[in-house]
Amino acid sequence: ADRLQRRFLQPDSERAANRAHLEALAPELLARFPGTALASDQPYRELDLAVDYREDVPDLGPSTADAVQAAFEEAGATAKVSDIHVNGWFGTFDKLTGCRRLVRDRWGEDLDATRDRWVYVGDSANDAPMFAHFPHTVGVANVREFLGRMSAHPRWITEGAGGAGFVELADALLAGRPGPTGAL
Template structure:
């Protein structure tokens, strides 16, 4: 991981899409700093398509797609994308799994939920679970005292023993049934909403993240960036970002935005 300041100006100036995780990437200590939100606005105003790629639930993502200065949002670790058309006042929703299968999968996840709560003392169901469409989120440090790494691994292992996919974020272990992740739904979102081919244009796309569930994105995008807190989790990730910021969370995200926008001005 190289400092974000070393990303070549000609590379940074050509960025046309920016994807970013939310928790501990746009946020800091659970809050969205004004400077991070302002950075989203500045990027959008400069003509860069911005989209959060998050593990957060459908209920939150509907609000984000409507009210934030973004082109859309991929939620629940790739279960769907939402994009709001301001002109037609229509929300476009695309799910990886159809309604009937999602309902059946939620029933299967109820058994997983019961097992995790019985076998991992201190774990809790995420407070945002009621707003989810496709996955089960287990809180290990957001609203509960932090669990040890071994207990977090145990939660992930239970999901996998039950046949589910499981990913660890900075606050939750998310589990679901279905062959999708952040990258697969980002492909669909980019093609459908942005008219962008992720494979052909990946050198002109930056992903900013912070945790193990961002590894598919880190591994795919050659100019992916991690905010500084990613360094503490690098041994738990299958792939690392090419660049890293000096600041944590939303303040690190601002570093990435500033570098891209400054490069555009310099090259122009």
């Protein structure tokens, strides 16, 4: 149980075909959107293509991120804008689909039946399915820039961005007190 375990929603053959399609799409996207790059962790990704628009490249702004997302969608992929990348993949899964599977396989629990026992923390538009599903949700401060493009929002947004926001949440939980306006 201490070894890395991988579980996929798609069969091997479908994943291989999707990977080939993403690999063919990558140079097209990079040529179409100068200044973007593949995410530095792309060699370790199995299911998506992550186009960096502001992590290791100069910040290209939300209009570039939106255009990259549209290009993924024109190619038939699902795409979501995160805080630093535009992630594209072939399939109908998202973070919530994967989380349901993980909780069922790892702990034998029905995530829908136990959703009030979890706190979800996110930072961008690709977290909207999780924010919609869970009653206890937190966005770190950088989520504010994505609120206008999200179908669901976190119940509490921290003052701190990134890791500092996560620490803020952890401190609130450890202190046994709810966040502002009783969010937790």
